[in-house]
Every structure is written in structure tokens, then in C-alpha cells.
Amino acid sequence: MTSHRIGSLAAETLHFTFDGTRYHGRPGDTIASALLANGVRVVGRSFKYHRPRGIMGYGVEEPNALVDVTLNGITTPNLRATTEALVDGMIVRSVNASPTAADDRKGFLDRFAQFLPAGFYYKTFIWPDWHRFEPSIRAMAGLGRLDPRNQPPAQNPQIAAHCDVLVIGGGPAGLHAAQQAMGEGKSVMLVDDQPVIGGSLLSRSAEIDGKPGLEWAATVSADLQANGHRVLTDTTAYGIYDHNLVALWQRRAGQSDAQWRVRAKEIVLAAGAIERPLIFPDNDRPGVMLADAALSYLARHKVLVGRRIVLATNNDRAYPVADALRRAGAAVTIADLRPQASDGALASAKIEAVHGPKGVEAVTISGQRIAADSLLMAGGLTPSVHLYCQAGGKLTYDETIAAFVPRDDLPGIRVVGAAAGQYALTEILSLGGEPHPYAIAPAWPQRDAKGRQWVDFQNDVTVKDIALAERENFRSVEHLKRYTTLGMATDQGKTSNMNGLATMAALTGQTIPQTGTTTYRPPFVPVPFGVVAGRRRGEFFNPVRRLVLEREHRDAGAVFREYGGWLRPAWFGGANAAANIRREAIAARTTVGILDGSPLGKIEVIGADAGALVDYNSYNTLSNLKPSRIRYGFMLTESGVIYDDGVTSKISDEHYVVSCSSGHVAGVVARLEEWRQDRFDPARVFVHNSTPQWATLTASGPNSKALVAALGLGVDLDDAALPHMAFADGQFQAAPARVSRVSFTGDRSYEIAVPSAKAASLLAAMQEAGKPLDAVLMGSEALLLLRAEKGYVIAGKDTDGTTMPQDLGIIGPMQKRQNEYVGRRSLLTDNAQRPDRSHFVGLTVEGDTTLPVGAHGVETLNSKRRSIGFVTSSYDSPTLNRPIALGLIERGMERKGEVIDLVHLGQTFRARIAEPCAFDPEGARLNA
């Protein structure tokens, strides 16, 4: 064993397996720290070459240690071992390896690496066909394995927060900023992605305000919370969006993860920095690790990553790491790449080879082979500028620290600490005094680099791949990234981007700033889809509107469907749809059907200019109606297309009720409101959506008058007093009740609107009154059928997004109206006047075959078929005892009587073009 836990093993109380072998860990471990504590070296395989890989980092930067974890029988793929807390009973499996990471069957692929350079797949698999190769390539690709049984419930809350200052990062810089803001009386929110506040203080010792660093951090955190400020640990700020909205991913013990959406007046980015790997041959061997990571495993988990360690560095930050490792009992050789090295370190060290395919055994440094079990890399720090760049910040290259740092603060965003390139506590805390030495000497790969040197570990991008990209002119950083896949792995290039840029710069002879940087896009770390999606799932995803009578309908045996955004009874009486719909339709023709029509829009237009507004919004003039009268009409779009149809009731010159189809209520209100504010005097006309206030129950059929009469609404139902297309106001149980004679079935009908609270009583009264009249409850499907028998159009079903009123044969207003209305000019365009427009017609089939909806009329010209329209509605009419259909057919109105061919999924039908109205064309039944 190489890496191991220091001291007593008594605390190793958690059990887990990795690739089938049992191990132990302790509370506070991550999967990675536990694997290291058990001396596990190979934890996975690289994406392309299946190279054995070990743990390289400590946190989100980790490229190698991805695992599938099974807990309680449910597997989650692609978890990062370095950030996933160890839980008792975990079954951990390496990804991209079979049967185990240590003995992966596909390990042989590495021997073919020379034939699989960057972008090799663009150059081959062209013949005979990509499709031949794709399945096996797909099977090779992918990391972890999806578990079909793992279906996380939609329980992730999305939480809004507002504060004065949001501090991202709980290290010394972030804590300092939070402390200051609190002192200024501002409300503060501090977030950190680790389980414990402290940042670098968790692994590097320091003294602040006379206290040990960690104690100071705990005190500041406690102070913040005691003063009512929020401190969130295990919380990652993953994205900054427009207007400085910050999205956080919070991992909550025992609860679902949460998304926070934070709006702060000021954002302080104190996200720290990530150590860079060094580039040398075989730098991807298991046992090659970042120096900072080794220090963190030691300080936070008492795990020493090796006994004989080589520490390669190009800066001074590595020296305290070496000291700490030595104190813990390791033999450490410092290989300093710089010409000047401190006592005991090798100077001008050149790492020439790393030996040991499944774990470091020795390192050749400047020609000398040194036995070692670990090789640590300290290549300098890369500030975590992701969020700053997401917010549009521009970077500048700082030669002295060999890193890109934020150029300027952004409005409302300040970057502090290591994220801003300030690495010394003195600098961070504005303490004055000498900063700790850093003295980095960049060690970028050179043009003549030999051997395979990894830049992107997960995606297997080497210096040679970058050289190939350069040779082939994929020199722009974005081309480099896309061609080689550099930085596109699940670690999003946290350890590779800077080295990749520097390599390209060296190859092209440009400077690093000239080479440029790639775009930083959210999220900073991969975030569970469920956290981004939130709870708006299932019933909360596009929720339907509910009828006030839903409970009553359920009790009456309704089968529900969604119509126009409402949950409505489709029919009553259970599963046999066809029979029940037929039964209801027959009753509505022979006795009386009762329908809940509440979703139908009731939009009040009120005010001195009410008539002008409803006229402007309508194809038909409405203001010349007499009070208590109703008119049917269309609303058009400005493009002249039928938007909706419906009836408008005139109560007085200052008061109209516009009805519209249930799915169009919001749209019609918006249209009226827009024109009211934009075209009319907004003090003289108002629009109220009163749809939810009223419940509307319709009685339709020959017995409807008798039924309504029995309700005793106080309305004179005599046809002279209340003719078709008129309404009268009465009362039901001391509440207002409006009785309107409109019909969507073609039979005598009465719509009774009462306040919703009275709906249940009204329904009960109607059912009671209906008993002797053989009344039935009727759902939407029967209504749709009945209106089709009458050839009544349903906007959006029997019309499409091109249908204009003249296509329904309604040309009066277009020819006669003198004033402006919405869509008027569009009725005069070339297109509107085209002779070959599709018209709304009936289609009569010969025989008893019902036409399929969606079947197209066809015409064959020079043996080429052409669609001449399609069937929009089709039923087996119980009233007529034959099939009926409606459709939009080219020049249909001029071709009435003509027989056309229709096709549906290869079948051919024949039908005669007819009037849309198949039943009672004289309309006698409206008053029957």
C-alpha cells in the first residue's frame, strides 16, 4: 500500500465496495479520500485510450475519478469521487472500465493510440458508411451507465433570495469580505461548495486576528449567522445570468438538493484558484497528483498519499506542502523546475519519465531514476474566474503569476483573493507586510516536446494532439477545443485549459494573451438536471384549469380530458367511449343534454368606448346590436387569419360580454387590452376577464325549454320575449342568473350563467328538473359531434393558421364595413384574393366508412400527386346514421358536388364535396 490513513483505524466505521472489493472509510470522507486511505491507485480509465488513471485532484477539478455509485439499489452514474461524501453501504464502480479499473479489457486500446490522434474520426469511417461503425463507437463512448430505475422525484425546490452582498467562497478572502459587509450594516449571504467554511485555511495553516485560521473562519461564520445573515455550505454557485442573478446548487443533508436564485446588490467572487498540473511524459500515471490535493487529503482526512513522494514544482507554494508531508512521515524529494531551488531540492529538474503503468514506481528526473510511489505536481495556480467571465468579464494575463486574472470589476461584481490572483493572506486581508513568496517560473510545453504528455486527462488530449491541430490550422482556441475536445470533458477543463492555451501559444509562436481564452459557460460544475428543472413537473407542468363542478362531474362518472387548457368531462358513463358519446348525442337531439360550458370565455368590455373597442377587435360589427341581443362573429389576426370565433352579448351601449373559446381567453383579453391601451382612450373603456366568476350550464335539445322553465329563474321564456340570439337576466337562489339563447348543437339551447358558488345547486336543480324530461349529462365529445353535424366550425381545428373568413364564405363585413378593424388590410393582399384558396366544406362519403381525420384530398398531375386539402373533423353521425366529415379543400366552395380522392396512410377514400351543414340546414330545430 502506498497511500494510507495515518494513525488509528478505529474510526473506519463506514463500509463500501469499489469494483467489487470491500473497503472501509470514516465519516467525513469523500469516496476519493476513502479510496486513498485504502491504498487504491487505479480508480478509472480514460475516455479514449482506456489508460489507467488514479485520483489527481481534491475537488471539482478532478478529471479521472468518476464513479457509478449504487445506494439502496439505485445507481447514479458519473459521480466525482472527490466531491461525493462517502455513505455507508455504497457500491462504487469505476466508469469506462470492465470488469474493473485495474484490469480493464479495453486497456489494449492504448497500444493503438498513434492511430487515434485528435479528430481521427473525421478522417475515417467514411466508407462504406458511418452508420456501419456508429453502433460500436457509441458503445465504446459514454462514461457511466444510466440506471432506468433511478427516477428522482420532482422535489427540488427553487428558492428565491435577495440580499445586499452575496459572497461566493468561504475562504479567507470571502470571509473577510463578508465580515466587512456585515460591519457596514448590509445583509450578507455567504456560500461555499465545501461542507466546512474555511477554503484554503482547511489545509494550509495561518494565523488571522490572533487566531488559528480555521478557528477564525468558524468565528466569522458563526458571527454572520448570529446576526441573521445566511451561510450556506455544500452550496456551489454555478452560474451568473442576466442582471446578476446567481444560481446556486445546494446539497442538503437528508433533503432534496435545492436551487437558489439569488439577487444581490453586490456579488463578491472569492472562488479561489485551482492548481495546474505540470506537463511531462506520462504525467497521467496513477499516483501523479496535484500537490494541493495531497495536502488537503492529509490535512482534512489524515490520508498520506504516498511514502516516497516526488514533488515537482515551478513555484514556491510547493515547499510548505513538502514540509507537511514530511512531518506526516513521507520521504519527499522536491524536483524544482526552476534553475534556483531551495536547500535540498533538485534544481532545473526535468521530469523525463514516469514509470509504473498502474501506479507510480519511479520517476526519471534529469536522467536520474528515483524510486517513488507518488509524484505531486505544483504547476502554479489558475484563478477560478468562471463566474466573472460568465458575467461578461474580460481577462488580462498577469506575467508575474503566469495566469489570467480579471481585468476590471464589473457593475455589481467584485473579484477578491486567489480568484483575482491575490495568493498571499497579507494581500487578501489587506494586512500589509510581505506577501508569501510565490515566484512562479512558467513551465509550458515546448515545440520539441517528446513523449506523450497529457493536457486534458479525461478526454485524452496530449501535447501531440494540440500540435496536430496546429498543423491542420485548427489554431483558433475554439477550433482547438472542438477539434481535440480539449476542455470538453466533465471537468470542463479546470486543469487543462490554461496548459492547452500555453501549448498552442508555444506551437504558434504567439503569446498566451494573443492566443486568447475560450468562453466560460455555465454551469461551473455539472448540476443535476432536477435541480435546474425544479418542482414544476407532473401536475405542475402546464397545469390545467379546474371546473368548479369537477367533484360533481367525478361523482357522476365523468371521463376527463384536457380541452383548451381545462380538465373537462369528455363523456359520462365509463370506458366505452363510442357508446356513451353516441348515447349523449342522441339524447341531446331527442330530449335534452346538460353540458358544463363554464370554460367558455366571458370577457366584459365596459365603458363609453366599449362598442368601438369590440368592433375594432371583430370582423363583424357588434355595436349596432340591440341591448339583450347576441351576435356571432370572428376575431382576426392582423394577418387576416381567423383567430377565434364566438358570440358577443350586448348588455348596454357601455357594456358588452365577449365570449371566446376556452383556450383563447388569455389571448383575447390580451388583444383587447393591447388595443385599449394603444389605440383607445384608456380612461373610457376597460376589459375584465369574468370567466372564472361564472359557471355556465347549457341545456340543449327539444326538452330544454321545459327544463329551464322548471328552474323558475324568473325569465320569460316565450320565444317572442327570448328569441334565438337573445338573453335575459333572472335569478337563481337569490343570485343573478343570465339565460342566453345560443346554440352550438343546432337544437334549441339555453345557456344559464350563475356565480360559480351556485353552480352545484344549479346543476342539481337542472338534473332534478330534467328527470321527467329524460335529460342526460353530456361531455365535450358529444358536443363536438353535434356541432359537426351542423357544420359549425371550431377555430383551430377546422381552420388552420391560414384560414380567412372568406374561406368560410363569410364575405359581408369585408365587402361592406367602412371602418377599421384588426386584420382588415390583410384581407386584400394577393394571397387573400388568390383563386385557389382552401375553403371550409363538408365531405360526404359514399358508403359507411368514416373518413380518417388528417386524410388528404389528392390530385394527380403528370403522375405527381398533390395535396388539395385535408379532413379536419369526421364522425359517424348518430343523428343521420351515416358518416359526416368537414375539411379544408382547395376551391372547395366552387366545387360542391365534385367527388375527390382522399388518401390516408396509403389507403384511398372517395368523398363528395358538400355544404358543411349536414343536418337541418334550414335551422328549424333552433326553435323546435
Next chain:
Amino acid sequence: MPDFLPKTMLDRGTFWTPVPDWTSARLHGDGWSARAVPDLHRVLVSGNLEAAVASLAPGAPSIGLWQIAEREIHALRIGRDRMLITSVEPLAANPGWNADGYAVSLADDAYRTVEIQGPKLRELIAEMSFVDLEGRSPSAATLVCGQPALLHRTSPDCARLHIEAPLATTIWHWLERR
């Protein structure tokens, strides 16, 4: 009807949780409780709001977002020229156009009112709406669980949501499953 129609999915009533019995709807969460407020009277008024308040609800205060309404009759402000007058007593309102320049519609049943109270009220609301409660917006209208609603308080720890009646079930179920 196509023969491959899945019979189990025919009735969408099985997918949608039935509407609650609003007369007795009550919920108890961790640090909060909710109930439906029955028997409130409401009228929707647009136009000359001053004249309307003077006539329909003399002295009723205009209540904006998250604002505390102390009286039992108040004018919940929706927009520049629109408000919902809410009262425990019936309101004597004539629907239609008033010569003083305002429009009136009956709205007793157009909304359902859900009252939520308790020490964890704010935490709960923060999951229901992204709006800045302290923003002193003069309009009580905002989005709650993605649906339009009027949001105000009657005391520091007691909020009321007035939701268009057909959408209230969604918000109630949201609370039920939190």
C-alpha cells in the same frame, strides 16, 4: 377512435388530483399552516379608483405586494387602473359602467383565497415566488408557483393569496406536496 389508444390513459381524471373540498381545506406544514378563506366578497374595479373606493368601500386602503392589510375591507391593487376590493361583508356594487369613470364586475367567485401563516411563512413564499417581497411594489399581483395571484398579508406572519379560481387547485396541491 384509433384502436391502439391506451385504455388506461383514457381518463385523465386519474392523473389530475381531484380538486380539494374548499369548504374545509386545511394544511399543516413544518412551521406553517394554510387554509382556504371562505365567504369573502370581491368586486373588480377599473378606471377612476378613487371614485370607486369612495363609493364602494369608503376608507379602504390600497394594498400592494406583501403589504399588511389591517382592515377587513381593502382594495388590493392589481395595476395602474385596476383593483380588487375585498371584504367580509357583501359589497353593494352595480356591475357595469359608472358615470364617475369606473367599471365594476362581480368577482365574489372569480378568486379563491388561501391564507398561509406561521413562523416559516417567508421560507415557504421564497419557494413559491421569486418576487422581491421587500420591493414595496404597489401592485399585489405577481406569479406564485408560476400562476398569476395577488399576494399580501394581514399580519406579519400571515399571508393571503388570491388566485383565479380555476388555478387555485394547482397552488393548493403544490402546498400539499411540499
Next chain:
Amino acid sequence: MQLFSCPFCGPRDETEFTFGGEAGKERPEPAPDVSAEDWSKYLHRVGNPRGRTREIWVHHTCGEYFLMERDTVSHVVAGTQSLRGGGA
């Protein structure tokens, strides 16, 4: 998520708003006197500026249509104004 300031309600999240079109369009009428070209321009042609733009928006929770000046690249909102005068 953008934050727009309704001239009446104050700052609210973008989800409460709907884009209504470019500001400053005049509807050509009466219809019989309007050329096909002019009608097409009114219906379809838009400035679509990259940068500062003036637009009509509606705050649908309160129903207000208003004017907004903003930048289509940076998304910075310069200001909003009620169609009836009076700023945010």
C-alpha cells in the same frame, strides 16, 4: 433571468412580462388606401437593432403596456415608461 421595471409595479422578473413589439410603429390605414408594400412593412419589417432598442412590453400580471429602452446585447435596461407618460 432579467429584471424589468414595470412603470407601475417596479422591478419584476422577466417571467411576468411579454414582448409586445417594436416601439414607434404607426398602423397604416384606412385599409383600402394602404399599399401592399406599406402593409407588409407594418406587419413584418422590423429594425431588430443590435444594441439600444425601444420596444413595447406588457407586464401581464398587472396588464400594463409600456415602453422599454434596453440593449439587445448587454441586456442593460436604460429605462421604462408608461404609454400614458410617467416613468418608472
Next chain:
Amino acid sequence: MAHSRTANRYSALSLVREGLRGHSGWQQAWRSPEPKAAYDAVIIGGGGQGLATAYYLAKNHGMTKVAVVEKGWIGGGNTGRNTSTIRSNYFYPESVALYDYSLKLYETLGKELNYNIMFSQRGVVTVAHSDAEMEIAARIVNAMQINDTDAELFSRDQVLEKAPLLNSGDQARYPIFGGVWQGRAGVARHDAVAWGYARAADGFGVDIIQDCAVTGFLIENGRCVGVETSKGEIRAGAVGIATAGNSGVVAGMAGFNLPIKSYSLQAMVSEPVKPCLDTVVLYLGTGTYLFQSDKGEIVVGGGIDRIPSYAQRGNPPVQATVLSGMLEMFPSFGQLKMLRQWAGVVDVVPDSSPIIGPSPVPGLYLNCGWGTGGFKAIPAGGVLLAHLMATGEHHDISRPFDLDRFRTGRLIDEAAGSGIAH
């Protein structure tokens, strides 16, 4: 092919040969020349459409004195940002003629360009959730069959056979009733399409000029005779605009407006997983569509953001909508994480169909207005713009897509006809 220079031929053999000598023999995929003073044709925009236009000018019309002027890096606009779906499941014959022609060209494009564009014809299924939507699906399938492209009306079982992980239970917000299937549809590697065309065009001698922004037009006697760029004036016999997302801005430089509004369209990918989804799936109910890339990532897209914008970034509300839609479709994808998220700027036209044809300025031609669907039309768009630029006349396929349709009102609005937005 009349290559002006000797290019590497890509094949398994050449890959092995180069592998044995350290890949030192690969040539530039395309050169980076300085612009010449004049060309026969200049195309603004080095995306798929622009590069394809250059290629077809050379291949179909023998024009090789051609330059493509790109303000950034080629393929960096919507070509490199889209979700790479290729299909021709359209309703109107005009649309099918365009998109099916494109699909046919895609079917042989890898071989033609000697570049593996990884066109994977794994099929697209558009899922319907009610009887009413099944009727619309039938309307579309019948239209497609009449217009001679492949389409099937799928039953619920057929849909589930193609995508077994779909939410098939009673507790699905959007139950599966069936759908529209187009088996020839699929996905391709978007970058490869741009690079393949670039390499082939360069092989004909076309100059691809990157980092060269067009700042204005040279207009003489009312005719466009070239462009002003950050690298100087370039004169041209014909100028083509293929700058999706920026078409309105470029048109503005030439002094006219287009019926185009720019919006962001976002997309997201998951971390890679082993194969679990073999087709492209779109739900009418959620508006979310997705597929699994060859690398194993789930690639997800949905509707456009609702705010006109040139900012190439997404916003959380639409993300939440698209992803909650995805989880409604595939509840098990809730175990995956969002790895990357980005946005492109798309040209949105009133009828959501492209604008191809002469501009109001003689000598200047348009290829724009592709909305969210330009990638699938790259080969056809290239052929059509090349035809216009070389002959000054419409190709039969492009004629209905002329700008003039907004004056006549004869729009090609797929959503209007089929009830489904494309």
C-alpha cells in the same frame, strides 16, 4: 474535383500511414490567406451555409475566385451551437422540396467531401399526446407521403420501441398516443459539416478569410459591388449574406430591413453515459427535444427565449422549462447532470421559413431567416445561394422563399398548416 492544391485524402489507410510517421504529413485543412482585392463572388459568413455556398459555387458553377469572409472563426455561429438535427418532416410541398433535397445531399455528403460528418440516420419521432394530436400527426404524415418523403404514423407501442425509457406510465403529464416518425432523419457532427465544406472549398481554391468583419457595402449606381471589411475593401461580382443570427444587422449596413427578429435559442448537454437513447425524440406537449450524441451526452433543446436578444447566452426560466419537459419525458434522466449550456442567436421570421433570394439591392443575395432550423438545410441552402449568385436567378426550390412573399402575403408557415411549430 478540380483542386487547386494537393490535399491529403482522408481514409483509414492514410490515417495508419500518418500514424506510423507521427502524423507529420497532414496538411492544413484550409489555408488562412489574406484577402485579394477582388473576387467573382464574396460570401459574408463562414458558417455552414456560407461555406457550403462557396463550395457549390466552385463545384456546380465552376466559380473558384470566391472568398468567404468570417468575422470570427468558421463554424463559430449557429453552425457550432445548434443541436444538429437533420430532418425533412415538413407539411408544405415547398418546405419538403427544400429540406428533403437537403437531407438527400446530406446522405452522401461525407463521401463527397471526403470528411466524416457522422450523419447518423437514427430517425426522429414527434410524439403526440391525445386523439386530437394524433389527428394532426396523421395530417402531417399524409402530407409528407404525398410530397414523397418518408413518414410513418407511429402507434404508442412503436414509439416506446424506439425510446423505451420514455415515461409510459399513467402518471405522465403527457401520455404517449403515438407520433410522426421519419426514419431518414438524424443527427450529424455540426463542426464537421463546417470543416468538411471549408476543406473542400479551400481545395477548389476558395479563400476562407477568418477574423475579418464586414463593416459596410460598396454600392455603386445602386448595385452592390463588394464589401468593406476590417481587412480592407473587397470587390465582388456578387455578394451573398449568410450570417444567421446577424442577418438583420448586415442587411442594415446595406440599407434595408428584413422581417427578422433575433432571439436566443439555448441548448444543454449532460455528462456522457453509455447508450440509452437511439433516436431523436420531440414531445409536442413539452416542446423539448433530445437525443444522445455519439459521445454519450444527452443533447437537449426546446423553444426560443422570449426576449429579443443578440446575447449568446441562455436564461434560467427557459432552461427550467426545457429540462422539466425533458424529465417529464424521461424521468430517469433526473439522475444525470447538466454539463454545458449555451445559446445561439437565431433569425426569427414571421412564417418561420427561410428567406432565400435577391435582396432589394442588386448584386446582393440573401440566405437567412432559418430560425432554429438552418443546420439541416446547409447543403440545400448552399446550393440555392450559389445558384442565385452564379446565375442571378432563382432555383425552382428557392423561388417560394423569396422575400417578396411578405408583400404578397403568401407565407410558408408550417405551424399554420400543420399545427406544429418547426
